[in-house]
Amino acid sequence: MTNFTYQGRLYYNPIELAMAFIGGTWKMPILLALRKGPVRYGDLRKTIPHINDKMLYSQLRDLEEKGMIQRKVYQTKPPRVDYMLTDLGKKSIKLIDKINDFGEYLMEVEGISH
Amino acid sequence: MTNFTYQGRLYYNPIELAMAFIGGTWKMPILLALRKGPVRYGDLRKTIPHINDKMLYSQLRDLEEKGMIQRKVYQTKPPRVDYMLTDLGKKSIKLIDKINDFGEYLMEVEGISH
């Protein structure tokens, strides 16, 4: 039995936990968008195709809660907020690159053009 | 724009496609259960904790449709069906191991015991 709980949810194996940190439609695109350094909220919106405010802000909150990213608030008007990877977040990038590679391989194999 | 379609669904990037092949609660556990060679339906049920018939058979169908696994039916009574990885399925194992490693690392970092 590898059952365990994290943040009030039950997990059956390490894979489920990993996916809680990087899974879903938006977490990996967000993490990749931060790989080069801090990016502000509005720029994330612009660089991640198709994302909407609700998804962006709720996923940012979730990633922050899990220690994958950090917020930095500047006390200006209008406000400015930067997001950046933590060490844990940086660690996920290598894995996300591998997942992306597999996706690109699948596109090749399946004859999907882009 | 990297938009494309596969099996009637729209994808925005390679990551989404990769997750269609290995994502969800059950695909990775199923693929790992097949890593050592062919396994029959009933044994998959027994070795994958908490899975139920509906999830097992529907995910097996999906994985087969995507070319990740192969079915082999023996014409006996009661029936016997073996499932095994295709070359594509084998290719996914390395990646799944990496995802699992990341999950185990998270368990360590988060102080989760098992």
Next chain:
DNA sequence: GCCTTTACATACTTATTTGTATGTAAAGGA
């Protein structure tokens, strides 16, 4: 004759995830 085994199938419900629409504060510019 009835029970058990095996590998599914189907109908239906529940839970989770994602998306849409709209609102807010406060300063600066026209």
Next chain:
DNA sequence: TCCTTTACATACAAATAAGTATGTAAAGGC
């Protein structure tokens, strides 16, 4: 004075994924 910008926040609806309960065929054993 009114409009714009920025970074959210909330209510609600739609879509997707997962789970529950039940059924089926056909042979062999008791």
